[in-house]
Amino acid sequence: MADFDFNVIWSSLPFLWQGLQLSLWLTFLSIIGGIVLGTLLALARLSGILPLSLIAATYVNLIRSVPLILVIFWFYFLVPLVLGRPIGSFYSALIAFVLFEAAYYSEIMRAGIQSVKRGQIHAGQSTGLNYWQIQRYVVLPQAFRNMIPILVTQGIILFQDTSLVFVVSLRDFMTASSIVARTEGRLVEMYLFAAVVYFVICFSGSMLVRSLKSRMST
Amino acid sequence: MISIENISKWYGDFRVLSNCTTSVRKGEVVVVCGPSGSGKSTLIKCVNGLEPVQEGKITVDGDEVTAKRANLTALRSRIGMVFQHFELYPHMSVLENLCLAQEKVLGRGRKEAVVRAEKLLTRVGMEDHAKKYPSQLSGGQQQRIAIARSLAMDPIAMLFDEPTSALDPEMIKEVLDVMIELAQEGMTMMVVTHEMGFARKVADRVIFMDEGAIVEDRPTNDFFDNPESERAEDFLSKILGH
Numbered sequence: 185m186a187d188f189d190f191n192v193i194w195s196s197l198p199f200l201w202q203g204l205q206l207s208l209w210l211t212f213l214s215i216i217g218g219i220v221l222g223t224l225l226a227l228a229r230l231s232g233i234l235p236l237s238l239i240a241a242t243y244v245n246l247i248r249s250v251p252l253i254l255v256i257f258w259f260y261f262l263v264p265l266v267l268g269r270p271i272g273s274f275y276s277a278l279i280a281f282v283l284f285e286a287a288y289y290s291e292i293m294r295a296g297i298q299s300v301k302r303g304q305i306h307a308g309q310s311t312g313l314n315y316w317q318i319q320r321y322v323v324l325p326q327a328f329r330n331m332i333p334i335l336v337t338q339g340i341i342l343f344q345d346t347s348l349v350f351v352v353s354l355r356d357f358m359t360a361s362s363i364v365a366r367t368e369g370r371l372v373e374m375y376l377f378a379a380v381v382y383f384v385i386c387f388s389g390s391m392l393v394r395s396l397k398s399r400m401s402t
Numbered sequence: 403m404i405s406i407e408n409i410s411k412w413y414g415d416f417r418v419l420s421n422c423t424t425s426v427r428k429g430e431v432v433v434v435c436g437p438s439g440s441g442k443s444t445l446i447k448c449v450n451g452l453e454p455v456q457e458g459k460i461t462v463d464g465d466e467v468t469a470k471r472a473n474l475t476a477l478r479s480r481i482g483m484v485f486q487h488f489e490l491y492p493h494m495s496v497l498e499n500l501c502l503a504q505e506k507v508l509g510r511g512r513k514e515a516v517v518r519a520e521k522l523l524t525r526v527g528m529e530d531h532a533k534k535y536p537s538q539l540s541g542g543q544q545q546r547i548a549i550a551r552s553l554a555m556d557p558i559a560m561l562f563d564e565p566t567s568a569l570d571p572e573m574i575k576e577v578l579d580v581m582i583e584l585a586q587e588g589m590t591m592m593v594v595t596h597e598m599g600f601a602r603k604v605a606d607r608v609i610f611m612d613e614g615a616i617v618e619d620r621p622t623n624d625f626f627d628n629p630e631s632e633r634a635e636d637f638l639s640k641i642l643g644h
């Protein structure tokens with residue numbers, strides 16, 4: 185124990201904080217984008233319009249059978265080719281996360297939409313609301329509310345997954361910790377610290393999920 | 403007002419409705435009764451096109467509900483419907499429940515919708531509960547709100563599907579009172595119910611269904627005093643508790 189030097193953490197805090205900000209910002213934007221796109225996919229899948237639901241189902245199944253790290257790579261190399269100019273690692277990573285997470289969020293939203301009772305749809309229909317109005321004002325708000333705990337859980341997984349962006353040389357919290365660990369030669373301290381930070385954030389998330397669940401069941 | 407001509411409906415191989423024919427004139431109150439599973443809910447859901455039929459024709463106020471190109475949303479906005487389990491929107495306040503379709507379907511402005519909503523809440527005795535959420539209200543209160551929500555659309559007819567059968571006994575009366583008042587004001591109503599007191603009091607006719615068919619369709623007093631079929635007689639003696 186005597187060899188441990190935790191001062192290294194203190195002195196590199198600003199650098200680590202920058203990394204953490206990137207991780208959190210990427211998580212936040214990906215959750216928003218993933219839920220929006222995922223909801224659209226879920227609606228397409230349940231629309232009863234065969235080509236639409238087929239496209240959505242294919243997309244979801246395709247994405248869910250490739251590893252995230254591959255998708256991140258793809259977009260890093262693909263997007264500049266398509267657009268004809270580089271857009272930077274952050275945006276290519278963000279696009280990859282949104283497209284990837286949307287597949288998972290769409291499955292969650294699909295379950296949420298199906299959890300809304302049929303009678304609610306009948307009530308909307310009987311007052312003359314059309315299909316999209318019923319989805320927008322009656323079904324989706326309830327689906328979303330029913331699924332909040334699972335959506336947050338998926339967000340925690342997403343946060344952990346942001347550590348993969350090192351492959352496109354983005355400096356997220358994990359990457360920042362590794363850099364400090366290697367340049368200062370304090371591997372044990374830094375990786376211990378990183379673990380603690382991830383644990384605190386994810387554990388708070390789980391506690392939030394738990395309290396949301398118990399509040400919803402009353 | 404409502405005309406049902408020879409409709410039949412199947413769920414797969416199962417025939418839920420067979421050759422049902424009846425009509426409801428303007429201002430008439432018709433009670434539909436019959437054993438559970440006899441197709442009562444299905445029949446009234448067909449009237450506003452919530453369920454499609456495979457054979458036959460239904461028209462409401464001259465518009466054909468069963469037409470291929472029927473404008474169902476426009477049609478439905480003119481027919482109110484009240485459900486067994488109320489089906490208020492749980493994520494909206496009482497006031498929002500009453501305003502949503504007024505604004506989105508009828509295109510009423512916020513102010514107009516609120517004025518109409520408040521008037522109807524007063525009418526069903528719920529004016530003090532506009533800001534509450536459905537989960538804060540009793541079943542009887544929720545059903546009165548559901549009736550008000552339908553009335554806010556100024557419907558030309560109202561459909562009720564067992565509006566009191568999910569209620570505790572002490573709340574049945576407050577809902578029936580609202581419905582009786584509505585009937586006496588001349589609303590055209592088709593009511594699935596087992597409340598025979600209500601039927602005797604306000605129904606012009608009673609339809610008795612069994613196994614998807616309309617077995618009897620007669621003036622209220624005739625139905626109660628001498629039911630023609632054995633099945634109706636059986637049903638009545640069970641439900642009236644002898």
Ligand SMILES: Nc1ncnc2c1ncn2[C@@H]1O[C@H](COP(=O)(O)OP(=O)(O)O)[C@@H](O)[C@H]1O
Pocket residue numbers: 413418436437438439440441442443444445
């Ligand atoms: N969506 C459905 N799919 C298959 N069968 C159904 C469906 N809805 C109702 N049924 C069947 O149709 C019959 C009539 O149902 P319903 O109209 O609800 O009867 P009631 O309202 O008189 O109790 C019942 O046997 C029921 O099981």
Ligand SMILES: [Mg+2]
Pocket residue numbers: 442443444563564
């Ligand atoms: Mg029924």
